Amino acid sequence: MTRRSPSVVLLDAMLGFATRVQTANLPGSGGGERRGRAAIAWLVGGTLVAVGGTALLIGAVLRAPDGLTDLPPGGVVAAPAPSTSATPAPPVATRSSASATPSRPAGSTSATSRPPEKAVPSVPSGGPSVPAGAHLSAAFSTPGGLLGYRAEVEVTSAGPATANGWQLTVTMPRSTLQLSPVSGATVKQNGTVWTFTPTDDTRRVPAGSTVTVVFDVLGATLLDAKPAACAINGEACSGLT
Known part of the structure; x- marks a missing residue:
């Protein structure tokens, strides 16, 4: 069975009393005058009971733990209650104490430009050692030919010292040409x-002396x-122009 609250019981009693007044089932129905007075008394009493019950109902609602909260006006949304939790303070940017150091340019402005030095022909690696004061020169000559020709290179020492060893290089236009x-x-x-290197008979070239290298050029020589x-020891031969 469901248990009813006192406010619900009081409301039911009030509704029952109002129903009895409307149906004229009032107590003391005897004569006409007495019936009218009794009806007025019941009506007044019912009104008082209704007023008292309403007051009790309102008091019971107001004394409830939850109570009634005021509704916001139409169209207005109630703002949420402020949070009691602490809001973290925004971080404070700290300035770096280190100052940026400008980088030094890589290039130096104190460098003094120098004029390019004249290239000096160097003796090929593994070449002979020429004593100081010994100077060699070479002269190239050919008598010509159809299927081949003979070439001569004269190596001369201008002195004053004796040359002990030398190296002669000849560059041909094609590798198919043979020197033999x-x-x-x-x-x-x-x-x-x-590359030509001297034999024992032509290694030493005294000042003012000449040694001759002779070879045949074979192939398509037309x-x-x-x-x-x-070149002789890196110095160009004469006779090629």
């Missing part, structure tokens, strides 16, 4: 470059068979 046989030197080929370059 050779007298007065031994020869090695590396592509189009032919067109473009003349050496492209010739």
Whole structure:
């Protein structure tokens, strides 16, 4: 069975009393005059009971733990209650004490430009050591030929000292041209470059003396068979122009 609260019981009693007054089932129904007075008394009493019950109902609601809260006006949204939790303070930016140091330019402005030095032909690696004061020169000459020709290179020492060893290089226009046989030197080929080194008979060249290297050029010598370059100890030979 459901238990009813006192306010609900009081409300039911008031509704029952109002129903009895409307149906005229009032106590003391006897004569006309007495019935009218009794009806007025019941009506007044019912009104008082209704007023008292309403007052009790309002008091009971107001004394409730939850109570009634005021509703916000139409169209207005109630703002949420402020939070009691502490709001963290925004971080404070600290200034760095280190100051930026400008970088030094890589290039130095104190450098003094120098004019380029004149290139001096160097003796190929592994070449002979020429004593100080010994100067060699070479002259190239050819008598010509159809299927080949003979070439001569004269190596001369201008002194004043005696040259002890030398190196002669001849560059041909094509590697298919062959230099053979050779007298007065031994020869090695590396592509189009032919390197001559002296024999025991031609190694020493006294001041004012000349040694001769002779070789044949074999192959297609009718067109473009003349050496492209010739040098003795790195110095250009004469006779090629």
